[in-house]
Amino acid sequence: MSTNAVTWLNAWDNSGVAALLDKPRSGRPRKLSGESKDYTLDKVAESPRSLKTVLAHDFLIKKIYRQEAYY
Template structure:
């Protein structure tokens, strides 16, 4: 006998929440988890969902369990610890000013920033910061 697992029928509010997360969620993983729950509500099996989303079966099963236990909070990633940022907001502002002066001189920016702040930052990090902070 094949065991089938589905989420409990979704309320209108839960369907709206999940549909919004699926279409407008900030992170891909949230959109994917919301999609999995919506598919389960439509009667798709875990195997079908894992095939549709191209993820492992145990991941889909875990998402469904997390939904049942915690609702929307269960499918959102919790904050994780990580390395503190090298540059603070003041450094970001100064970097913006330096870019305005020398827009295509990443090595010069790197040297000036290190000279002014005493912080060693790779060109990769500088590019990432500039890309993230650009309008």
Template sequence: MTFRFVPSLSDTDLQTLMATYTYGVKPALRRRAHAIVLSHQGHTIDQICKILSVTRETVSLWFDAWEAQGLDGLRDKPRAGRPAIYSDAERERLLELVQEQPHQLKAVQARLQQETGKGACTMTLKRALKKSGV
């Protein structure tokens, strides 16, 4: 079995990884940064697997991503989600209706459903409003 380690890190890279591991917002990114730091400290892939409770393949993929793209390679890639219920024009109409009746979200919901033929719960409307900055 061959042992694989991340190539030696520069002081800047090590500081960046330590800051990401310690203060990063995303748990997945913190975990990946931790794996790179552990490798730099001399831990084998098997040891890293046990510490982080992941497979060898996962750690190898993280190493490959680090070597190819640095910290950006460790970040999650954008993923497609569910398509938006309302088009941009319909969201604009939602904003207009809310301005007309700011404290009547149920009434806005009913009117928007009547106009567009699309039903959505009040939480969906609240998310759309938040996304629009309201």
């Protein structure tokens, strides 16, 4: 049995399901805000092959918003 499997089984034995849930991690912040993330997930659910299009749209909206902020 792999080390990961043993680790998971021990966690399950010690703390149940709660031990198997992901815990917060360090790292870079998300690129999408909550609203953008929701929009992206909705659009991709409508057409799963459109992820690049949806992300490009989000990028362009942010770029336009930043340019308008300078004027």
